Amino acid sequence: MVMRISGFASGLDIDSMVKDLMKVERMPLDKLKQKKQILEWQRDDFRAINTLMLDFQKKLRDMALSGTYRARNTTSSNEALLSAKASTGASLTSSTIEKVTQLATAASKVNGGKISDNKLDPSKSLINQLDNFNNKDSFQWEVGSVENQSLTVDQSTNTFKLDLKGASLRDIDQMNVKVSGKNYTVVTNTTPDSLADNQVLVDADGNLTFKNTLNKGSAINVDYIADSRTDSTTLKKDATSWKLGKSNITDVKSIKINDKDYDLVGDKIVSRDDKSEFGTIDLVTGEIKFDSALTDNTKIEIKYTENYSSFNINTSTSKGEVQQNFLITGSDSLNSVIKKVNSSNVGVSMFYDSVTDRVTLSRTETGDFNKSGDEITTGGSFINDILQFKGVQETGGTNAKFTYNGLETERSSNTFSLNGVEFTLKDTFDAPVRVSVSNDADKVVDNIKEFVNLYNTLIDTINKKTTETRYRDFQPLTDDERNSLSDKQQEQWEAKARSGLLRGDSVLTGVLSQMRLSFYQPVNNSNVSSDFNQLAKIGITTTSNYMDGGKLEIDEEKLRKAIEEDPSSVENLFTSQSTDGASKGIINRLLDNATDTINKINDRAGKSYYTNQQFAIGRQLEDVDGKITSFNSRLKDIENRYYRQFSAMEQAIQKANSQASYLMQQFGGS
Numbered sequence: 122m123v124m125r126i127s128g129f130a131s132g133l134d135i136d137s138m139v140k141d142l143m144k145v146e147r148m149p150l151d152k153l154k155q156k157k158q159i160l161e162w163q164r165d166d167f168r169a170i171n172t173l174m175l176d177f178q179k180k181l182r183d184m185a186l187s188g189t190y191r192a193r194n195t196t197s198s199n200e201a202l203l204s205a206k207a208s209t210g211a212s213l214t215s216s217t218i219e220k221v222t223q224l225a226t227a228a229s230k231v232n233g234g235k236i237s238d239n240k241l242d243p244s245k246s247l248i249n250q251l252d253n254f255n256n257k258d259s260f261q262w263e264v265g266s267v268e269n270q271s272l273t274v275d276q277s278t279n280t281f282k283l284d285l286k287g288a289s290l291r292d293i294d295q296m297n298v299k300v301s302g303k304n305y306t307v308v309t310n311t312t313p314d315s316l317a318d319n320q321v322l323v324d325a326d327g328n329l330t331f332k333n334t335l336n337k338g339s340a341i342n343v344d345y346i347a348d349s350r351t352d353s354t355t356l357k358k359d360a361t362s363w364k365l366g367k368s369n370i371t372d373v374k375s376i377k378i379n380d381k382d383y384d385l386v387g388d389k390i391v392s393r394d395d396k397s398e399f400g401t402i403d404l405v406t407g408e409i410k411f412d413s414a415l416t417d418n419t420k421i422e423i424k425y426t427e428n429y430s431s432f433n434i435n436t437s438t439s440k441g442e443v444q445q446n447f448l449i450t451g452s453d454s455l456n457s458v459i460k461k462v463n464s465s466n467v468g469v470s471m472f473y474d475s476v477t478d479r480v481t482l483s484r485t486e487t488g489d490f491n492k493s494g495d496e497i498t499t500g501g502s503f504i505n506d507i508l509q510f511k512g513v514q515e516t517g518g519t520n521a522k523f524t525y526n527g528l529e530t531e532r533s534s535n536t537f538s539l540n541g542v543e544f545t546l547k548d549t550f551d552a553p554v555r556v557s558v559s560n561d562a563d564k565v566v567d568n569i570k571e572f573v574n575l576y577n578t579l580i581d582t583i584n585k586k587t588t589e590t591r592y593r594d595f596q597p598l599t600d601d602e603r604n605s606l607s608d609k610q611q612e613q614w615e616a617k618a619r620s621g622l623l624r625g626d627s628v629l630t631g632v633l634s635q636m637r638l639s640f641y642q643p644v645n646n647s648n649v650s651s652d653f654n655q656l657a658k659i660g661i662t663t664t665s666n667y668m669d670g671g672k673l674e675i676d677e678e679k680l681r682k683a684i685e686e687d688p689s690s691v692e693n694l695f696t697s698q699s700t701d702g703a704s705k706g707i708i709n710r711l712l713d714n715a716t717d718t719i720n721k722i723n724d725r726a727g728k729s730y731y732t733n734q735q736f737a738i739g740r741q742l743e744d745v746d747g748k749i750t751s752f753n754s755r756l757k758d759i760e761n762r763y764y765r766q767f768s769a770m771e772q773a774i775q776k777a778n779s780q781a782s783y784l785m786q787q788f789g790g791s
Contacts, residue, residue, distance in 0.1 A: 135771075139763045144601075146759050150752045151599045157745045158597035163622045164738045167726030170583060170629065171719055177579050178715040184572050184708045190684075190692035192564035195542065198555040204545045205556045211541030213688075215557040219524040221549045225487035225535045228496035228518030233509035235478040241455070243473055248369045248428055248451030259506040262428035264371055265291050266350035267448045272341040279334045281341060283327030288347035293323050295431040295446050297344040300335060304445065304466065344448050346429060349374055353422040360415045365407035367427050369451040373402065374424040427451060432501025436468050436484065437491035439533060443467050449503065469497060480508050488533025489520045521546055562684040565691075566677055573661065577672045580633060584670035587629050591621030628725065632718040637671050639710035646704040648693040656707065659683040659691060 183189060193207035203218060237253045251257050270283055290296075298305040298321045305321040316322055316332035323329055329343070352365050376383040382393040390399040390409070400411040409421075428451035435444045445467035449458055455473060462471040470483045482497055490496060496518040505511035520531040523546065525539060535546040542558060595617040603611060623629060643654045653659050660679030664672050684691050697706035725737045733739030 135764070135767045139760060139767070142763055146756055150749065150756065153745055153749050153752060154599070155597040157742060157749070159622065160738050160742050160745065162619050164726045164742075166586065166619075166623050167722050167738075168729070170586065170623075171722045171726070173579050173582055174715055174719050174722070177575060178712065178719065180572055180575050181708055181712045181715060184568070185696055185706075185712065187692060187696060189568045190565055190688065190695065192561035192568070194559045194561045196557050196559075199550075202546075202548050202550045203554045203556070204547065206543045207558045208538075208541045208543070211558050213558055213560060214540075215555060216526055216540070216542070217553050217555050218544070218546075219527070219553045220551040221521065221523040221546050222551075223519055223522040223531075224546055224549060225521040225533055226517035226519045227484040227487045228515055229481060229483040230495075230497055230510060230513050230515050232480045233511070233513050236480060236507065236509055237478055239478060241475075241478070243455040243459075243475065245454055246369060246452050247449070247454065247458075254507050256506045256509065260430075260502050262371075262430055262451060263292075263346075264426050265429055266347045266367065266425075266427055267429045267450050268345055268347050268350070270343050270345075272343070274335045274337055274339040274341065277334050277337060279331040281329045283329070283343060283345065285327045285347060286351055288349050288351065290323075290325055290327060291346045291348050292431065293325070293345075295346060295433075295448065296323060297342075297446050297448070298323075298329065299342045300331075301339050302466065304443065305331070306444065344446070346431070346448060349424050349426050351422060351424045353420070355418055355420045356415055358415055358417055360411070360419070361413075362408060362410045363421065365409070365423065365425070367425070367450075367452070368405060368407040369427060370402075370404040370407060370425050371428050371451075372426045373404075374426065375422075376424075377420075377422040379420050430501070430503045432499065432504040434462065434467050434469060434482070434504070435498045435500070437496045438468050438484075439486060439488065439490060447501075480510075482510065484518065486533070487517075487519075487521075487535065489518050490533070491518075560684065560688050562681045562688075565684050565688075566675075566681050569661075569680065570675060570677075573673045573675060576636075580636070580670055580672060583629050583633055586623040587626055587633075589621040589624055591624050592617040595620075628718060628721045632714055633671065635714045635717075636711060639707060639714055640673070642703070642710075644694050644697060644704065644706055646693070646697055646699065648689070648697055650687055650690040653683055653687055653690040653694055656694075659694065 188209035191209035193209065193211055193213075195205045195207040195211075197203050197205050202221075234255075236255060237250075238255065240253045241250060248262070251260070251262075254260070266288070272281055274281075293309055294307060296307045298307055304319075306317075306319055307323050308316070308320050309323060311320075311322060313322060313330050313332070316330070318332055321329055321331050327345075329341070335341070350367060352367075354363065356363055373385045376385065376390060378390075378399060383390050383399060384393055385391075385402060388401045388403065390402060391397070392399065398412055400409055402409050409423075429448060431446055431448050433444060433446045435442065443466065445465045447458070447461055447465075449461070459471045459473060462469065468485050470485055472481045472483070473479075474481075482499075484496055495515045497515060499505055499510045520533050521535050521537075522529070522531045524530075537544055542556065544556070595614060597618050598606070598611065598614060606614065640656055645654060656662070656673075660676035660683065661673055662676070663669075664674050693706060695706050695708045697704060698709055699705040702710065723731075723736065727733075727736030727739055731739065733743045
């Protein structure tokens with residue numbers, strides 16, 4: 122560490138003198154920092170150009186799609202009866218639907234009558250409202266527990282086991298098994314080798330066997346019925362209550378508290394040994410209240426049952442037969458039952474109308490998918506007796522029947538596609554309705570205009586950057602210079618210092634030349650008529666002002682006429698693919714130009730996530746940074762040397778002053 126003495130003996134301002142000396146020494150460092158700043162500005166300017174090039178490249182890829190040039194207009198001679206919409210692949214032709222004798226309808230069923238005595242609240246639990254149902258005597262709750270388990274396939278296998286927690290399975294055929302949303306039919310009396318792809322074998326121990334190995338990560342969801350449910354927990358000291366996982370409990374099978382047996386007497390929990398009371402259970406809510414707060418951590422285990430029932434709905438769909446079992450409990454409301462049906466993939470919508478007190482089932486898709494019977498069938502006492510769907514007649518479930526260009530045919534939906542045209546039938550009719558498909562020239566013109574505008578923006582930006590004035594007398598500001606200027610002055614200075622950094626750049630001027638050639642050269646191939654093989658022939662030319670640097674302008678009428686006269690040639694003028702440049706469409710030529718330029722700019726200025734070693738300017742920045750670090754170290758040594766020299770001078774002056782003082786004392790004392 123250098124000891125610095127600041128002018129005690131000489132009376133000089135050493136710090137200011139060293140600072141002034143270091144200003145001269147720092148001049149090469151300032152130039153290095155200015156060079157670094159210029160490189161960073163160049164990098165940022167190149168990247169800004171590349172952002173525009175990437176946007177242009179994306180637009181070129183859109184313009185390479187045939188749909189850009191095949192916009193279609195579709196007209197119907199009677200929109201009230203038939204509407205149509207053509208895809209880009211539709212032929213430029215017309216077709217006729219001579220008559221529609223039948224519309225497609227969705228199958229539906231209205232139940233047999235009022236389901237209650239007008240006192241039903243669909244939001245309240247079924248167990249407490251059973252007496253309100255008209256057919257209550259035809260229905261009986263089962264006793265057990267409705268459970269659900271979700272399993273994740275974590276290894277390649279086709280066998281899985283449910284954790285029944287000591288319970289036994291009931292009504293196995295009423296289980297629901299889904300794998301990643303797909304329903305599987307539960308079977309019990311077969312062998313694994315005999316399983317179909319959509320079946321799962323389930324045994325009494327809860328083992329599930331599929332025909333095929335399930336994919337890793339698949340989600341298995343199982344709804345099943347157990348003969349009972351066991352809830353257990355360890356409650357902490359001072360707890361006063363605990364709630365079971367279920368409500369509306371029908372029977373408590375067993376109670377263990379700290380491994381000792383208890384019985385339920387009425388609603389009281391009583392010790393089997395000493396008859397002491399522990400608390401009470403509310404069977405409706407499932408809440409247990411202790412007679413007093415727990416004095417220690419306490420383990421509780423309770424085995425119990427609830428009321429349940431099940432029903433099923435089978436539907437015929439465009440994807441085949443679908444069956445769903447629905448497990449319900451006494452705690453469910455009619456609303457929650459309806460929600461289970463409507464959220465399932467059985468493909469029906471259930472609705473309860475409180476005004477008429479009736480229930481309906483409707484298919485969610487139109488069409489006749491079961492020629493020999495109903496589209497919707499139901500099973501189970503709850504849906505057939507309580508909701509009264511037993512034996513009701515189905516309506517709807519018909520296909521649309523019509524005559525198309527003389528051919529009698531039918532579809533399951535009133536909206537369908539023929540030859541690239543989507544038709545929508547709105548009513549039956551027997552007088553012909555004609556549909557015409559024509560090219561939407563206005564839309565194609567708009568697409569091309571949008572592309573030309575983006576091109577003009579791009580070349581305007583590049584032209585300005587490559588012709589921008591370079592003010593070499595305005596270098597990036599040093600720290601000292603910046604401190605001496607106002608914010609506005611700094612901004613004005615920096616604008617001139619940044620100007621012209623890409624002036625005459627070969628990559629950018631090169632892409633302008635390449636793109637001009639790509640535009641102007643004719644496209645010579647058999648798919649493009651010689652009348653439309655250049656942009657100028659379809660109304661796209663460069664502006665008359667040479668200062669525009671090759672911007673394009675469009676004669677919309679001429680372009681529209683070319684599109685209407687020969688849409689195929691116009692499309693292929695832009696989109697033709699070929700390895701031969703003369704045969705290649707303009708868009709594909711420009712794509713080659715843009716991709717090549719983007720890669721060159723990336724090599725020079727990199728992307729935001731590149732390291733400096735991955736692009737040319739970055740490597741220059743690394744080199745400058747190394748020189749700045751080395752020069753800073755050198756400046757520190759020089760500064761220390763100056764201070765050492767001044768310190769030596771101060772010490773010499775101090776010594777001389779001491780000697781002079783001594784001599785004066787000697788002369789004065791003689």
